[in-house]
Amino acid sequence: MADEILRDGEEHATEADVISNINAGNVALDNNMTYILGKIIRPYTNMRRALEQPPYMLTIPMGVVGAEDSIKFKSGYTVGITYEGGDITDLNAWKSVQYWIASPYAEDNIYTTAAGTPCNWRGSVSSRWNVEVPNIPTMQTDEMSACFYMYGDGAGESTVWDYNNLWFGMWGSHAKSPDGTATWTQQYGGQNDFYNIENGLKFNTATCYQSFIDALAGNEYGPIVYPGENTDDYGGGGDGSFNDIDDIVQGGHAPTINPLTLGFVKVYNPSESDCRAIAAWLWSDDFDQNIKKNFVSPFENIISFGYMPLHGKLGTMQQENMIVGNCQANGGDYGPAIPLNKVMTHAVQIDCGSLSREKITKFWNGFLDYNSTFTLWLPYVGYRSIRADDIFNKNDKYGGVRVSCWIDILTGLIVWEVHSTANNGNKVIASFSGNCLSQMPISGANFMSMYNQQLSASVAGNQNIINKAGNALSGVLNAARGNFAGAANNFLSILGNNEQDKLIDRQKETAAPEYGRAGNMSANAGSYGYRTPYFIKSRPLCSIPNLHTHLNGIPSDRSITLGDLKSGYTEMQTVELNISKATNEELEAIRDALTNGTFI
C-alpha cells in the first residue's frame, strides 16, 4: 500500500523545503520541540492517482524517526496524528482510518487501530485536524515510526490533493491525562505535546525529516515503476498488473462443533491424587461393587488417558462426580464419589509471541540474507524451514515472525501457525501439525478402536477431527513399541547428529506417545523436547576484501547515461554506442572496454 506514494520521488519535499516552512512560521517549534513528524507532502501526482481509483485509500507513512533522548510514553496517555494543511474543504469525506505506531524495540506494533476505525477528527482550527490514538501502552524507545491509512467512499476525497502545504504530525496531548480531562486546543498554543509525557520527545528535526524523506523516496530501491511510466532509469517489468495488495490472513480457528457438548464424550482433568482414587475405584476389592461394575464395564468407556502441556490453559472447568459410561462414582452402588474437574473447552490456542524487529534483521541487507536458512523449532513437531522472503520486510532491514498453535484436547492434535508480520502485514505463511498427547496405560484394552467408535458417534459432523485423531492414534499404535530406555535414547539423540534429528522429527510428526500395556513404555519425544519455539538462523559468511567494491563494484541492473554515473569502477552489461567518428574496430574496442570494466 505504501508504494502508492513512494513511486514518485520527484514530487516529495526536500529538507530545505521543510526548513523553509519552519522559518516561514508554518509550523511552530518551541523550546520543547513539539512537532516531531511534520513533513510537507506536496501536491502529489501519485496521491492523485490513489484518489482516482476506489477504494480511495491514502497512505501516509511517517518513516522512522530517532530521538535525541529516549522516547517515553506513559500508559494510558493519548497521542494524536495531526493533519494540517490549507483550505481543507471536505476532510470529513475520509470516513475511516487505520494507523499504527511501531518501535523497532517492541515485539509488535505499539498500537494498531482496527481497520475501519471512524475518522474522529478533532480540533476546531480549520487547517489542523487530529485523529486520536487513545490509551497507548507504555513504551520507551529511541526510534519509532508510524503510518496511517485513510479510507473514503468517493464522496469528496479528491479535494485533499489540492493543498500546497500538507503536514502530518504526531502529537501527544501534553495535558491529556488518563482520565481524559484535558482539551486538545492547548496543543496549538505553543505548548509542547510529548514533553510532559515523562521526559518528552526531543527529536532531531533534521534526522526526522530526512528519515521521512528517505522513506518516501524509497532510496534503497528507487521508486517503483508502474506500467506506462518511463522506465528508462529503473528497469521495470512487462505489462503486469503491479498489484501488490496484501491482505491480512489471520489464521485458523477451533472447529465450531464442540464434541464435549454433544453428550457422547467428556474430558476430565484429574490431579495425580484423583488418578489414584480412580485406580482404587476401578480395582476395588468390594465384591458387590465389582459385580455391578462388571455389567457397565467402566474400563471400556475410558477412551484415552494421558497428559498434555496444557497447565493453566484449560479455562473454566466444572466439577462433577466422575461418570464413565453409565457408571457414576457418586458414593452409590458403584463405589465412593470421585469429584473431578470436567473440561468444557475442546480446543486451546496458545500464542507464543513475536520476534521483534530488532531480532529479525537482515544481517547483510543484501542477497546473502536471502541465501540464509531459517529454521523454526516447533514443540511436538520438530524443525521446519521457512523462507527469508516470508519474514523480511521488503524495504528495510527488519522483519517479523510470530507463532501460535491450536491444541485439540480430545486428540492431542497440535497445529502450529507461523505468521509473518513483515511488511507491516499479518498473514499465516505456514502451518504444521503434530501430536502432544502422551498416552499412559490403564488397561489391556485396545482403546484405539474404541476411541474411533466413540468419537465417530459423537462428532460425526466433525470429520476433520476424527481423521486427525485416527491418524495420530494409528501412529501411536504402529510406531510405539519401544521401552523407556529407548525413549531416553531417542531424547538424547535430539542432541546428536542431524540425521538422528530428522528421524526423531519424523517420528514426532506421526507418533503420538503410548505407554505399553505390558510394562514397556514409549514416549512422545516431543514431551521431552524444548517447549518454547525458537528460531535458528544459519547465515552464510563471506570474505569481503576492503577493495571489493572499488575493484569489482556491486551488481547493478540500472539503465543510465554513463555521464550520470559518479566516478568509480563500472562494468556495463551492454551499451549502445553512437560515436560517428569512431571506426567499427574502435567501437568494438570501446564496447569491450566498457563491458570488461572501466574506472569512470
Add this chain to the structure above:
Amino acid sequence: MTITFYNVLDDPRVLNKTLGSPLLTLTDVKLKDNVDVMNPVLELKNDVNLMNANYFYITEWNKYYFKIPNETNNLGFIVRGKEDVRYTWRNEILQQRGIVGRHENSTDKNGKPVYNCFLNDDRLMVENRQLVTALTFPSGLPDTDEIIMVVNGR
C-alpha cells in the same frame, strides 16, 4: 606525424587518465607501411630516449596509445602502440547509454540508486561456514503437563 610521449601512472582501465607533463615530443615521425590506426608502428632513430615513456599521442589523428616495449633494428628502433580507446573517446563515451552491470557507487550524480545489493554477486567469496544463531520466542507451551482423561458417558 607529431608524437608526444608520456609516462602515465593510471590504471589502463581509467577513463580520464592523468597524463602529466610530456616527456618528449617528436616531429616528422614515420609510420611503417600498412598502418593500422588502432595499432600504429613508429620508426624512431636510435638517439631517442624513451626509457620512461609508456604512452603517446599522435597529434594528426588525435588519438592516444599505450606504448608497447621497443623493438630494435639496424636503422633505429620500432615503437608499437595500441589505441587507448577509453581516453581517446572519453567525452563521447560519457554520452552513451547502456545497462550497468556493476558499479562502485550506490547512487548516481542525481542521487538515484545504481547498484542493488539484492542481486546475486558471483564475485563475492562465500565461505564454507555459516553463522548460526538462535532466537527464542517470548513464550512457549507450558512446562507443566495436565492429565487428560477422555471417557464416554452421559
